[in-house]
Amino acid sequence: MTTSRREVLLGAGGAALGAAAMWGLGTLEAIAPEDVGRARISCHGAHQAGIATPPQGFLALTAFDLTEGTDVEGARRLLRLWTEDIERLTTGEPTITDTEPELAQLPASLTITVGFGPGFYDKLGLRRPSWLKQLPPYPIDQLDEAFVGGDIALQVCSNDPITTAHAARVMAKEATVYATPRWSQYGSRNAPGVTTATMRNHFGQLDGTRNPDPAEEPNLIFRDDGTSSMVVRRIHMNLDTWDELDLPARDIVLGRRQSTGAPLTGEKEFDEPDMAAKNSIGFPVIDVAAHIRRARTDDGSQRILRRPYNYVDLPRAGQISNVGLVFIAFQADLEHQYLPLQAQLAELDLLNQWTTPIGSAVFAIPRGFRPGEILGEAELAVAAQSDR
C-alpha cells in the first residue's frame, strides 16, 4: 500500500520526498539541505493540487468576495490571471507583476487550490451546484462573522512560511479589481524533516489517523468529473480547560490514547477500533460519546479527507495562548459524506466541551487543469437559467 500510494503521488505530481513523507509514508531517503526549498508539485492534472497531494507544513487560506460589478467576463479574467500565476509560482517563477520576485524562487512544494462559494455562482448568474450552501447552524457553533463564508477560496500551502505568505499575497493583489479579501487564516503542521508521523494538534492528539488514502480511494475525494467540495471550519481549542483533564480522562473523551493514537480497544495507531467491546462491568470500552465513535458512521463511504492546520493567534493580555485548528476537509459528496458526520458530532461528542467552531465556509472545488486550460472555466460556462 505504501509503495502504490507513493508511486501515484510522485508520478502524478512530482511531489518531493520531503513532502511525500508527510502523509506518513515513512520515506527513509536522506534529503539534501536545500531539497525542501527546490521541491515542486505539478499544478496540472485531473484534480487540483493541494487536496490529494501530501499536506505541506504551512497554510495561507484566503476567502474573497467578488467586488460589485464583477461579471462573468471579469471572473474569467481573474481566473486566467490566477491560472498563469499558479503555473509560475509552483515552478519557482515570479508572477509578471511580482515586486518581490526573490520570494518566489523556492517553491518548497507549493500548491494553490481554488474553490468557489455559493455567492460566486449567485452573483455571476451561474448555475450553483444544489448542495453548495453554507453549513446549517449547529448548537456547538459560536461563529464570528469575520471567519464565515466567502465567494472564492484560495488555499496556498508550501513547506516554507515566506513562500506561502508571498504566494498568497501576490495572488490577492492580482485579484484586486475583481475580488476583495474577506478573511485569511494561517496555520502550520510539522516543519519538513521533523517527523513522518501523523500530525498532532495543540491538544496533543494525533489528527488524521483515519484519513482515506487518496490513491486507494480517490472516489471519496473527487467526483468522476474531477471536482470536489471543501469545508473550512475554524475551531478554537480551549487549552486552559483541556489542561485540567488528566490523561485517562482525555483518552475517554477521544476514544484513543493521546500518547500513541491507538484506540482504547487496540495497541497501535492504525488498529481498527472495536466499538462493540465492553469492559469488565459491561460498559463500552469506547464511550458512547467518544469522539472517534461520533466521528464515524457504519457506512464506509461516509468518510472525508481531513487536511487541517494548527493555528496560533496572538493572545490577549493575560492570556497564555489562543490556539486552534483550521479544519479543512475535502469530500466528493458533501451531502452524503460530510453533513451526516458533522450533524452527528454537533449532536453529541465529548470533545465539544473543549472545542468551539468560530468560523465556517463551504466551497465547490473545480476540477484540475492542463497546460493551456483555465482553472474553473467549466463553472463559468453554465448560466443559472440553463438549469431551469
Add this chain to the structure above:
Amino acid sequence: MTTSRREVLLGAGGAALGAAAMWGLGTLEAIAPEDVGRARISCHGAHQAGIATPPQGFLALTAFDLTEGTDVEGARRLLRLWTEDIERLTTGEPTITDTEPELAQLPASLTITVGFGPGFYDKLGLRRPSWLKQLPPYPIDQLDEAFVGGDIALQVCSNDPITTAHAARVMAKEATVYATPRWSQYGSRNAPGVTTATMRNHFGQLDGTRNPDPAEEPNLIFRDDGTSSMVVRRIHMNLDTWDELDLPARDIVLGRRQSTGAPLTGEKEFDEPDMAAKNSIGFPVIDVAAHIRRARTDDGSQRILRRPYNYVDLPRAGQISNVGLVFIAFQADLEHQYLPLQAQLAELDLLNQWTTPIGSAVFAIPRGFRPGEILGEAELAVAAQSDR
C-alpha cells in the same frame, strides 16, 4: 572562517547540521527525514542558548509581568522551575506537569532564552543595571502599548511550529503564580531544509548580511561575565505602499540590490559597501539616507547581532496582508552599540517611510548556566541598596 564558525557552534552546543546551515554555513551534508525533529542544542554553557546559536525557523516570544506579591523568593522559585523546564524540554523530555507530553518529544533544536526587564529589578528591589530601561521615544515610533515593555522575556525558538508553541505554553503555565503574560509575538524564518541563504523579510530584502559572526566576535554580543542585552522591536511593514516602488527605487532605499543583497557599489552580498563612491555626476552611489549607510557608524565595535523573525498577523477585512518583523537584537553594550545606531536610523533612513515600530522592549540577558545552577540566580543575589 566558515569552518571555524561551524566547529565552534557544533562544539559548544551540539547544534544539528540543519540548524547550523541557517547561519549561512552552506552545509552540504544530507539530512535524514527525522533529523530536524530529533536535533538538540545544549541549554548549558557560558552563554544562554538562543543568541549565538543559529536561528531556528520558528519563534514564540512572550513578555511577562511579575504578579503583585511576587518577591525575590518567588522569583527564585520561578527560575528554578524554568531552569528544570529548559533542561527537560531542550532534550525532548516533557516538563513534570506537562499535560501534552507528546508535543515535547521532538525538540527540533529548541532553545529557550530568558531576559529581565527593568521592572523585574525594580519590583523585586534588586540592583538594576544602569543601562536597563525602555528605549527613548523616537519620532518614527507609533507604539501600541500591547507590545511594549515587560518584566521578563521568554524567547522560545525551534525548527518546528508545534514544538515552539508547546514549550512556550508549558513554561507560561508554570509561571502562573509568579508572572502573567503581557504580550506574545510569533514569527518564522525559512523552514529547515529550504535554503542556506540569508533570510529574506516580507519586503524581499536579505536580512542579516552584516551580522557579526558570534564565534569570531563574541565580545560584540556578550560581556565578559556572559551576560548580554536584548532589544525587541515589533516593526510593521507597509507592503501596500512598498509595492508601489519599482526595483531600482527599492535598491536606492536600501543601498543594496534587493535581488542579490549586493551593495550598490559591489557585486556580491558580502562585498563591503564603498560609502565614498560617487556616480558619474558626482552623487553618492549609496544614497546619504540609504538604510545600509544609516544602519552603521564608522566604529566597527558599534555592531549588533540581529536575530529577527518575520511575522504574519491576521489581516482585517479587505486588507490583503498584515505583516512585519519581530526585530530582535543582541549586543554586549546597549548604550555603546545599539542606541547610537537606533538614534541614527530614527533620525534619517529612507526605509522609515515603509516601516513603523509598533512595539518596543529591552531586557538584560543573564549569563548561561551549568548543570546544577539556576538560570538568573546571580541577578537575584544583588539587592538594590547594595548599589547605594
